[in-house]
Amino acid sequence: MAEFAMSGVGRRVFFRQGTVLKGVVLALLIALIVLPLIRTVLFTLEPETIGAWTDVLASRLSRNLLYKPLANTLLIGAVVATACVLIGGFLAWLVVMTNVPFRKTIGVMATLPFMIPSFAAALAWGTLFRNDRIGGQIGALQGVGLDIPDWLAWGMVPTLIVLTLHYFSLAFTIIAAALATVNSDLIEAAQIAGAKGARIFFGIVLPVTTPALVAAASLCFAGAVSNFATPAILGLPVRMQTLSTRLFGMIEVGQTARGYVIGILLVLISAAFLWGGNRIVAGRRSYTTITGKGGRAKRFDLRAMRWPLFAVAMAILSAATAIPVLVLTLSSFARSSADLFSNWTLHFWLGASNPSIAQGTPGITHNPEIVRALFVTLGLGAATAVAGMAIGLLAAYTVARYREGILSAAIAQISFLPLLIPGIAFGAAYIAYLGAPIGPFPALYGTFILLVIAATAYLLPFAVQTGRAVIQQVGGELEESARITGASFIRRLAEITVPLALRGLVAGGILIFVKIVRDLSLVVLLFTPTMPVLSVLAYRYASEGFGQFANAIAVVILFVSIGASLVASRLQSKSQPWLAA
Amino acid sequence: MRPFSAAYAIALGALIATPAIAGSELDAKMPADLLPMAKDEATVTVYSFTSRIKKVETAFEEAYPEIDLQGFDISSTEQIARLKAEAQAGVANADVVYISDTPVVLTELLEAGIITPYVPPRVADRVPDQYKSPLLAQRLSTKVLMYNEEANPDGAPVSNLWELTTPDWKGRVVMVDPLQRGDYLDLMTEIVLQSDAMAAAYEAHFGSDIDLGGAANAGEKFIADLFANDVILVKSTDDVNVAVGKLGQENPPIGFTSYSDRRDNEEEGWALQVANDVKPAPGIIFPAILALAKDAKHPAAARLVIDFLMGDESKTGGPGLKPFYVAGDYVTRTDIPPHPDAVPLDAFTAWRLQPAETAKIRAAVGDLILTLQ
Numbered sequence: 001m002a003e004f005a006m007s008g009v010g011r012r013v014f015f016r017q018g019t020v021l022k023g024v025v026l027a028l029l030i031a032l033i034v035l036p037l038i039r040t041v042l043f044t045l046e047p048e049t050i051g052a053w054t055d056v057l058a059s060r061l062s063r064n065l066l067y068k069p070l071a072n073t074l075l076i077g078a079v080v081a082t083a084c085v086l087i088g089g090f091l092a093w094l095v096v097m098t099n100v101p102f103r104k105t106i107g108v109m110a111t112l113p114f115m116i117p118s119f120a121a122a123l124a125w126g127t128l129f130r131n132d133r134i135g136g137q138i139g140a141l142q143g144v145g146l147d148i149p150d151w152l153a154w155g156m157v158p159t160l161i162v163l164t165l166h167y168f169s170l171a172f173t174i175i176a177a178a179l180a181t182v183n184s185d186l187i188e189a190a191q192i193a194g195a196k197g198a199r200i201f202f203g204i205v206l207p208v209t210t211p212a213l214v215a216a217a218s219l220c221f222a223g224a225v226s227n228f229a230t231p232a233i234l235g236l237p238v239r240m241q242t243l244s245t246r247l248f249g250m251i252e253v254g255q256t257a258r259g260y261v262i263g264i265l266l267v268l269i270s271a272a273f274l275w276g277g278n279r280i281v282a283g284r285r286s287y288t289t290i291t292g293k294g295g296r297a298k299r300f301d302l303r304a305m306r307w308p309l310f311a312v313a314m315a316i317l318s319a320a321t322a323i324p325v326l327v328l329t330l331s332s333f334a335r336s337s338a339d340l341f342s343n344w345t346l347h348f349w350l351g352a353s354n355p356s357i358a359q360g361t362p363g364i365t366h367n368p369e370i371v372r373a374l375f376v377t378l379g380l381g382a383a384t385a386v387a388g389m390a391i392g393l394l395a396a397y398t399v400a401r402y403r404e405g406i407l408s409a410a411i412a413q414i415s416f417l418p419l420l421i422p423g424i425a426f427g428a429a430y431i432a433y434l435g436a437p438i439g440p441f442p443a444l445y446g447t448f449i450l451l452v453i454a455a456t457a458y459l460l461p462f463a464v465q466t467g468r469a470v471i472q473q474v475g476g477e478l479e480e481s482a483r484i485t486g487a488s489f490i491r492r493l494a495e496i497t498v499p500l501a502l503r504g505l506v507a508g509g510i511l512i513f514v515k516i517v518r519d520l521s522l523v524v525l526l527f528t529p530t531m532p533v534l535s536v537l538a539y540r541y542a543s544e545g546f547g548q549f550a551n552a553i554a555v556v557i558l559f560v561s562i563g564a565s566l567v568a569s570r571l572q573s574k575s576q577p578w579l580a581a
Numbered sequence: 582m583r584p585f586s587a588a589y590a591i592a593l594g595a596l597i598a599t600p601a602i603a604g605s606e607l608d609a610k611m612p613a614d615l616l617p618m619a620k621d622e623a624t625v626t627v628y629s630f631t632s633r634i635k636k637v638e639t640a641f642e643e644a645y646p647e648i649d650l651q652g653f654d655i656s657s658t659e660q661i662a663r664l665k666a667e668a669q670a671g672v673a674n675a676d677v678v679y680i681s682d683t684p685v686v687l688t689e690l691l692e693a694g695i696i697t698p699y700v701p702p703r704v705a706d707r708v709p710d711q712y713k714s715p716l717l718a719q720r721l722s723t724k725v726l727m728y729n730e731e732a733n734p735d736g737a738p739v740s741n742l743w744e745l746t747t748p749d750w751k752g753r754v755v756m757v758d759p760l761q762r763g764d765y766l767d768l769m770t771e772i773v774l775q776s777d778a779m780a781a782a783y784e785a786h787f788g789s790d791i792d793l794g795g796a797a798n799a800g801e802k803f804i805a806d807l808f809a810n811d812v813i814l815v816k817s818t819d820d821v822n823v824a825v826g827k828l829g830q831e832n833p834p835i836g837f838t839s840y841s842d843r844r845d846n847e848e849e850g851w852a853l854q855v856a857n858d859v860k861p862a863p864g865i866i867f868p869a870i871l872a873l874a875k876d877a878k879h880p881a882a883a884r885l886v887i888d889f890l891m892g893d894e895s896k897t898g899g900p901g902l903k904p905f906y907v908a909g910d911y912v913t914r915t916d917i918p919p920h921p922d923a924v925p926l927d928a929f930t931a932w933r934l935q936p937a938e939t940a941k942i943r944a945a946v947g948d949l950i951l952t953l954q
Contacts, residue, residue, distance in 0.1 A: 061951050132824075133813065239814060239954050253760060254662040361635065369653075436669050443670030528663065529653040530626065530674045543816045544632075545823070 018402035021489065025398045026407055028391060029414045032457035036426070036433035037267075037417075043432045044260050052257035056265075065250075065258065066265070069241040073225050073266075076159060076242060077273070080224035081217045083164040087316060088171025088216060094313055096179040097205075099299040101310050106317065110172040113320040115565050117518035118166045119229030119535060120554040123542055124324035125162050126233060127331045127340075127551060129153045133237070140327070140340045154238040159231050163224045165320040170223065171216035178212030179205070197300065211281040218277025222270045226422025228521040233542060243269070244424045244521065251428060251525055260432060263425035271420035325558060332552035348548040364552050373532035374556070376448065380533065381517045383448075384455040385509035391456065392463025393471070393505065397497065399464075400471045401479075415464040418457060423521030430454040431525060446528035454526055455516045462515065466508030470501035503571050510568035514561045607880055611703055612888045616645070618881035624649040625882035628664070629679040630657040630869070632819075633904040640900035641889055648882050657682035658763045661689060664874070668695045673876040676883035679890070680870050681722060682763035684770075684940035691715060696872040701888040704914060708891075712913040718868035719890055721911040723840040724768045725864030725931050729825055729833035730854035737856035739835065741786040742772075742779070746806035754807065755824045755836035758814040759950050764867070768837060770939045770946045771865045771932050773800030778861035785860060801949060808953035818842060826851030837864055840909030840923075855909070857924050866911070867934035892917060 044052055056066050088110075094100045095107045113121075130139030131153040142148050151157050182205055190200045206213075228244040236245060243266040250259030302309055330340040332348050345351070351363035364370045395415050399408050418426065434444040434453070444450035456463075474497050482492045498505070516522075520535040527536040534553050542550035607615070619625070625648060627634060634652035641650045655663065657680045667674055678696050680686055690696045698716050700708065712718040728737050739745065745754045759765040772779060780799035783791040796802035813834070815821055821838040828850050835856070843853045856863050871890055877883045890905075891914065892898025897906045898917050906912060908923035919925055 061948055064951050064954050237815065241954075249760065252662060253658050254665065368651075431666070435666055437671060443672065445666055445670030446672050446674055528667075528674060529628070529655060530651075545817060545820050 018398065019407070021398050022402060022405070022407040022411065025395050026411055026414070029395065029411060029460070032391075032453070032460065033414055033417050036429040036457070037421075040260050040429040040432040041264060044257055044264065049257035049260075052261045055258055056261045064241075065246065066243075066262065069243050069246045069262075070265075070269075072156070072231075072235075072240060073242045073244075073269070075156070076163065076227075076231070077221040077225040079160050080163045080167060081221035083160070084168040084171040084220040085175070085213055085217050087164065087168040088173075089175050089213065091168075091172050091313055091316070092176035092179050094309060096176050097182075097300050098302050098309075100302060100306055100313070106310075106313050107176070109317040109321060110176075111169050112317075113166055113169040115514070115518075115558075115562050116166070116321065116324060117229070117520065117535065117554070117557060117561070118163065118227055119233060119520045119539060120328060120518075120558060121162050121166055121320075121324050122158075122230040122233040123538070123547070123550055123554055124327040125158050126542070127327050127547060129158065140331075143336070143339050150238065155235055155240045158234045159240070162230050162234065163227055165316075166227075166230075167220045167223050168316075168320070171220055174212050174216040174219070175209060178209045182208050214277050214280045218274050221277075222274045222420070222422075225273075226266065226270050226424070226521065228422075228424045228524060229539065232539070244422060247424055247428060248524060251431070260428060263422075263428045267421050267425050270422055274420050325555075328551045328554050328558070332548055332555055334548065348552045361546060361549060364549060364556070369532055370534070370537060370553065373534045373537050376451075376531060377517055377534045377557075378560075379448070380451050380455060381513035383452045384459065384516045385513040387452060387456040388459050388463035388512045389467065389505050389509045392460060392465075392467035392508070393493075393498070393501075394467075395460075395464045396467030396471050397493065400468060401476070416461045418459070419461045421458075423458060423519060424525060426458050427454065427522045427525035430457075446531055448531060451523065451526055451531065451533070455519075455522060458522050459512050459515055463508065463512060466504065466511070470504035470508070471497065473504065474500045507568045507571035510564050510571070514564045514568070517564075518557050518561045607884055608699060609702055610881075610884070612701075612885055615881045615885045615888070619645070619879070619885045620647045622879040622882045623647065624651065625676045625879045625886055626674060627652045627677040627679060627886060628655050628660050628675040629653065630655065630660065630681050631679070634679070636904040637890065637901070640903065641886065644889065644900060645885065648885070650886065656762055657686075658761060661685055661763070664690060664695050665693075668693070668875070673874055673878055675874045676877040676879045677886045678870070678872045678874055679719075680872070681867060682767065683716075683868055683870060683934065683936040684767060684943055685763060686870060686872075687715060687936055688940055691872075695875055697875055699871075699873045699884060699887055701884065701891055703888060704891045707914050707916045709913065709915060712868065716868075716870045716872050717887070717891075718913050719871045720869050720905050720913055721866050721926075722764075722869045723864060723866050723909060723931055724764045724837050725840050725866075726835060726856040726859055727821075727825055727838050727840070727843075727853045728835045728856050729827075729830060729852045731828055731852035732830055732833050737854075737859060739856065739859055741782055741860045742803065742862075743783050743786045745812075745835070746803065746810050748810075750810060750835065752811040752813065753832075753834040754810065755813045755815060755821045755834050756838075757816065757818060757821060760947060760954075761816065762818075764865075765837065766943060766947055766950070767867060767934060767939055768865050769804055769950060770943045771934060772803055773798065773942060773946055774935070774938055775861065775932060776800040779803055782861040801946075804946075804949065805953060808950070814954075822849070822851055822853060826853035828852055841905075841907050843909050844907035855924065857928075857930055859930075862930050862932045864931050865934050866929065866931040868913075 043049060055061050091106060091110045095103050095110070100106065126139065128139050128141055129148050129152055131142050131148040131150065132138050133150055133153065139148065139153070186204050186208070187200055190204055195203065226244060228248060231240065231242045232245050232248065235242065241249070243262055247259050247262045247266060250256070250262060327340070333344045333346065334340045335343045335345050347363050349363050350365055352366055361367065395411055399412050402408055430450065431445070434450055437443045444453070478496050479492050482496055487495070518535065520539055523533050524536055524539065527533060534557055538550040538553040538557070541547070541553065627650060629652055632654045634654055638650045638652040642648070660678065660680050661682060664675065664678065678690070686696070691698070698714070700713050700717050705713070708717070726742070744750060757765050759769050776798035780791050783799060791799050791802065793799070793802050796805055813824070815824070818838045821836040822842050822845070824834055825836040825838065826846065827833070838853070840855045843855070845851060846853055871887045873880070873883050873887070889901040892902030892912070893900070896918070898912065898914070902912060902917070906917070906920060908920045911919070911926050
């Protein structure tokens with residue numbers, strides 16, 4: 001009897017419920033996320049490559065390889081994060097706390113800019129503001145006779161503006177969610193005590209929402225410092241480098257070790273800020289903002305400022321959404337980007353090869369490379385969505401059902417690691433990881449599989465977060481009772497969890513699809529000519545001066561991603577702010 | 582045991598030798614014999630450093646409708662990085678490599694066994710030895726100083742490279758970023774290798790001995806001064822061409838680009854002309870290489886493409902050479918007459934690239950440019 005009990009305990013220790021499952025999931029995550037990073041670091045420590053560290057950190061090259069790009073990167077991060085919190089916060093305040101007209105419209109439009117890929121926004125900027133500094137086509141504004149100065153056409157200022165217009169909707173989503181939870185009792189109490197608007201704002205609203213502001217700022221910061229497309233398109237012509245463009249440039253010309261070192265430093269910087277932001281937020285989580293009783297406070301009456309503030313909001317929002325979409329679409333029909341409104345042609349869409357236009361490059365529907373890229377891109381999106389949701393669901397299920405233990409904690413931590421890694425650095429790590437054969441496995445360089453694996457790993461945080469949300473919606477007791485009646489793990493997952501969570505899973509899958517279809521930073525290094533994806537083709541056309549082709553491709557991506565996003569948001573009953581990250 | 586070992590050795594020998602025999606057998610075949618095999622292969626992939634591959638693609642598929650040529654326009658620098666990565670991964674995406682950047686190609690692709698030479702037997706007797714070995718050069722290409730002849734009807738606005746470092750040309754010299762395009766890094770490297778000529782030209786222009794400052798030699802000093810004078814770096818030669826050549830400019834910039842891009846003047850509305858008389862030289866002239874990828878998946882079609890690109894038996898080489906039979910490109914075949922509109926090769930003052938010498942200091946010049954950016 002005692003012996004039986006002992007062995008029972010022993011079984012429980014070594015084969016406690018879910019240990020096998022946890023082990024499998026953890027191994028998967030390590031293979032997808034941890035090993036690429038380790039492989040990259042190890043690559044830079046080999047005898048023939050270790051010199052790259054000195055080259056980058058302390059040589060006559062360091063200033064241009066690291067310190068100037070680093071200074072630009074940090075400046076971009078700081079300014080964009082500040083501007084995003086101000087604009088996002090302003091719009092969130094308008095929508096949640098005031099009686100501004102068309103509140104709902106503003107609320108919906110403020111979440112849209114994130115659906116527009118940042119490279120599309122950068123292309124749109126170039127189409128409008130490009131001046132004659134580097135020759136080639138001039139932009140529409142110069143075309144109508146305005147003299148666009150260099151600082152407005154190229155470099156830091158446009159990069160800051162484009163990135164702010166891209167990331168502020170992230171800040172909006174986070175801050176609006178936080179403002180919505182501000183307890184109206186607090187504000188009413190203050191109003192009864194005779195406090196004025198400013199006093200209420202600084203005394204109550206601001207302190208209560210500080211964690212959200214910090215979170216928004218650190219996410220915008222991390223996004224801005226790791227963005228590749230915008231500084232590459234708008235900064236390189238005036239030799240403005242950031243860490244991500246430097247990393248790209250070094251790997252493109254075969255100076256791989258130097259590129260990896262810059263990539264490792266970029267990961268450290270981005271991670272440090274996110275971690276720091278998280279620490280501040282974590283330390284202040286003690287506010288109780290949601291209580292049983294609080295009702296909605298009376299909206300702050302803007303009085304005469306209602307319409308002026310509405311106009312300001314709409315100006316910001318249309319600059320971030322309607323204008324770029326319009327400019328890209330128009331320019332894809334315009335023979336010259338200097339003149340968007342006349343001399344239209346369908347050549348860039350439908351034309352056959354014509355030697356006098358763009359070296360005989362045919363319109364995008366006649367271009368086998370672009371058609372192939374469309375299929376590769378859509379296939380990549382679909383495969384990544386399926387693989388991502390499968391792994392995300394598995395990881396989320398494991399963590400939700402077997403909460404205790406080091407393994408679960410490790411799964412939770414590792415699955416969020418990619419959030420800290422800029423896409424371009426992640427792409428570089430995957431070249432180091434799967435660019436050469438590992439044991440019996442062939443190298444995956446240039447294959448579709450490599451793109452899918454890297455994209456799945458890169459987007460795992462979103463997949464796991466979605467998976468967690470849907471699992472929490474499915475009550476544990478259903479699954480418990482199935483287990484008691486002897487259903488296996490696979491059967492329980494297939495017949496209970498997945499069917500009940502299908503809506504959420506599909507919505508999550510679509511968002512992953514959208515994220516990868518419009519991504520440039522991850523795929524730009526994994527791209528090979530024989531396995532093309534749309535965003536990289538658009539980038540390459542743009543850098544060859546074939547702006548209209550680039551813009552036409554960007555329009556295709558835009559419509560695919562906006563269409564899919566709308567489907568996803570219809571499937572989702574409640575808003576899930578983290579998905580916007 | 583002895584007979585067995587002998588047989589084994591023979592078998593092993595045969596096994597090792599088979600691919601080589603197959604390769605050299607293909608190497609000896611004329612296009613008519615390659616064609617049936619190439620048709621079976623049905624497709625062929627070309628990495629090309631020039632956008633003219635699109636025209637070659639059309640012409641090739643007209644000549645051989647059964648074979649699908651997939652041409653990719655990839656800069657030499659990027660080709661080298663990709664071919665190395667692909668070789669490391671054990672995948673062979675490309676069949677034919679059409680590339681410049683000879684200094685790097687020789688060491689990092691040919692010596693590393695990533696590409697192999699091939700000279701089509703049909704034209705072998707009409708290509709000088711220096712252009713057949715170690716790799717086949719289809720033509721000589723250039724990166725030279727070009728100006729806008731519409732705005733400067735009396736000839737080049739500069740007569741000495743050092744003028745480009747003076748205030749008159751601040752922010753008005755255009756070239757492709759030498760760290761992104763190997764041809765331009767070769768140009769910069771050649772300027773360093775030609776430091777004696779650069780020093781003499783300095784004296785001829787300014788009338789005084791050159792003060793090197795912190796620079797190691799006159800070539801490095803020139804590069805540093807050029808960058809200090811706000812040289813505009815763009816991404817592709819077409820960007821240079823438009824900036825320099827576009828018609829209707831009052832005060833156009835000057836820039837380093839391919840002499841042969843003058844061919845597009847009419848089509849694109851440019852007025853590009855070479856500054857051949859500039860001292861000490863307008864730039865460099867270098868071979869454009871055609872080679873096979875080592876493990877080409879379509880070996881017969883690949884050889885057929887190279888044969889096609891060397892031109893047919895008509896007077897100016899037919900459709901295969903047509904995109905390259907232009908003023909400013911110097912076809913290596915001796916039986917093709919020089920293009921009538923171009924400066925004859927022997928009167929062309931550009932420096933001839935010396936791949937081995939360039940390879941020695943190229944990386945150091947690249948690092949120098951990195952510090953100047």
